Amino acid sequence: xxxxxxxxxxxxxxxxxxxGGLRYFDRLGSTNDExxxxxxxNAPDLALVVADEQTAGRxxxxxxxxxxxxxxxxxSLVLRPDEHINQLLKYQNxxxxxxxxxxxxxxxxxxxxxxxxxxxxxxxxxxxGRKLSGVLAEAHWIGSELAAVVLGIGVNxxxxxxxxxxxxxxxxxxxxxxxxxxxxxxxxxxxxxxxAILDELLIWRQQLSGPDFLHTWExxxxxxxxxxxxxxxxxxGIETGRILGLEDDGALQVETAAGEVISLHSGEIHPSDPxxxxxxxxPVDSPKK
Ligand code: BT5
Numbered sequence: 001x002x003x004x005x006x007x008x009x010x011x012x013x014x015x016x017x018x019x020g021g022l023r024y025f026d027r028l029g030s031t032n033d034e035x036x037x038x039x040x041x042n043a044p045d046l047a048l049v050v051a052d053e054q055t056a057g058r059x060x061x062x063x064x065x066x067x068x069x070x071x072x073x074x075x076s077l078v079l080r081p082d083e084h085i086n087q088l089l090k091y092q093n094x095x096x097x098x099x100x101x102x103x104x105x106x107x108x109x110x111x112x113x114x115x116x117x118x119x120x121x122x123x124x125x126x127x128x129g130r131k132l133s134g135v136l137a138e139a140h141w142i143g144s145e146l147a148a149v150v151l152g153i154g155v156n157x158x159x160x161x162x163x164x165x166x167x168x169x170x171x172x173x174x175x176x177x178x179x180x181x182x183x184x185x186x187x188x189x190x191x192x193x194x195x196a197i198l199d200e201l202l203i204w205r206q207q208l209s210g211p212d213f214l215h216t217w218e219x220x221x222x223x224x225x226x227x228x229x230x231x232x233x234x235x236x237g238i239e240t241g242r243i244l245g246l247e248d249d250g251a252l253q254v255e256t257a258a259g260e261v262i263s264l265h266s267g268e269i270h271p272s273d274p275x276x277x278x279x280x281x282x283p284v285d286s287p288k289k
Contacts, residue, residue, distance in 0.1 A: 004070070005052060005191065013191045017198050020044030020078070027069070029056035031076035032138055032152040038078065039140050039148045045080035046202075050194070057154060059134055060123070061233070064168040065154050071179075072161035073194050076152040077201065087209035089146060093265060094137040095250025098123040099217045100208055101135035101151050104200035106220050112196040113184055118222035120175070121243075121252045121269060125155075126222050129271070130178035132156045153197065157181060157190040173231055173270060218246045223271060230254055232267040240272050 007024040014022065021044055028034055028051035035049045051074045057065030067074040079085060079097075088096050102119040109117035109127070120126050125133035136152040156162050156179035163177060180188050207213040218224075223243050230241045241254035244261065251263040 010050060010191065014048075014195055014198065017195070017202070018046060019048050019198075020046040021048070023047075023049050025049070025051045027051065027053045027055060028074075030054055030058050030152075031074050032058060032136060032150050035076040035078050035150040035152070036138070036140060039150070043078045043148070045078065045082075047078040048075060048198075050075040054154075058152075059136060059168075059171075063170050065134060065136075066161065066163035066167055067154050068160060070160065071156070071158040073153065073155040073157060073190055073197070075194065076150050077198070079149040079151060079205070081146050081148070082205075084205065084208035084210075085146070085149060091249035093249060094139055094149070095122060095265070096208060096213070097137035097139075097149055097151060098135050099213070099250055100201065100204055101137060101153050102133075103204055103213070103217050103220065104197050105133045105135070105153060105155060107200045107204075108193060108196040109180065111200075112193060113180060113188060115180075115183065117220075119217065119220050120222045121246075121264075122250070122266070124175065127178060127180075127183040129222075130176045130183070132178050132180055132183065151201070155180065155190075155193065155197070157188055157193065172235060173268065175270070214246060214248065214250075217250075221246070223269065227272045228254075228269040229272045230264060230267065230269055232264070243269070 010024045011022055031049040031051050038047055053069035054067040054074045057067045059065045102123055102125055105125045106117045106119050109115040115127050118126050123135040124131045133155040138150045140147045158181045159179045162179050227242050230239045239256055241256050244253040244255055247253055247263055251265045254264055255261050
């Protein structure tokens with residue numbers, strides 16, 4: 001049982017936000033799964049699921065997300081299609097939605113905590129080159145109609161939420177992690193941070209399909225104009241490239257060493273100096289992807 005939060009207290013904390021509904025859990029498998037179930041029973045727009053602890057938190061491609069009790073934010077917001085989300089359907093990807101989550105966390109950390117937070121495309125938030133938050137946007141369809149988007153966000157608030165070394169053996173390219181409190185060197189009120197992130201989400205949602213959103217997202221990208229390792233989904237064919245910026249659909253525009261400009265629609269990036277292996281080698285006994 002979490003000592004510091006419950007349904008009633010969280011409703012009070014978030015009472016100024018126009019949420020469609022709120023479900024708080026001390027412990028849950030994954031807030032994204034709970035939100036997906038809620039969608040099936042007509043979750044309204046801006047329905048919010050919050051868990052103090054997740055036992056089966058997920059990242060992309062079935063990777064694991066570490067969110068132990070009393071230390072992190074783990075929440076999922078249901079977004080029903082509006083004019084902006086309908087506009088995004090032409091892109092046939094969730095890049096701008098991941099960008100929405102990432103930009104909201106980034107801005108909340110900049111404004112509320114005073115951090116130089118940055119977005120590691122496509123869905124991570126970094127401070128000082130270390131990951132302290134990840135976003136998982138999932139679209140739910142009924143036939144060919146978009147029913148809703150679930151925007152899941154995890155934030156490491158205290159150091160207890162930082163995963164132990166080689167925690168997710170499914171990930172051959174782990175990134176160094178940190179927490180808000182470790183990076184700040186001071187305690188942070190995690191529920192006030194949740195409120196600040198939701199405020200930013202509501203602001204940027206109103207601009208999701210427009211150019212200002214894209215430009216602000218781009219301006220907050222980590223490693224811009226720097227050479228990085230570009231790791232396509234699945235991990236094969238790693239290239240070195242320089243990050244130029246974002247395309248309209250949220251793809252990352254990269255210049256290769258051969259001078260060719262390519263668009264990355266999924267996958268990830270790692271700084272190339274030190275080289276990839278300098279961050280952390282995949283343990284020899286972990287499964288290869
Ligand atoms: C993400 O995936 O970063 C998206 C994480 C989204 C989590 C939220 S929590 C609320 C909602 N409910 C869910 O079930 N999920 C969402 P990806 O880019 O694939 O990164 C996953 C990788 O990050 C893992 O393979 C680990 O290497 C690393 N990782 C796991 N937990 C971490 C943590 N707490 N802090 C930093 N890195 C972590």
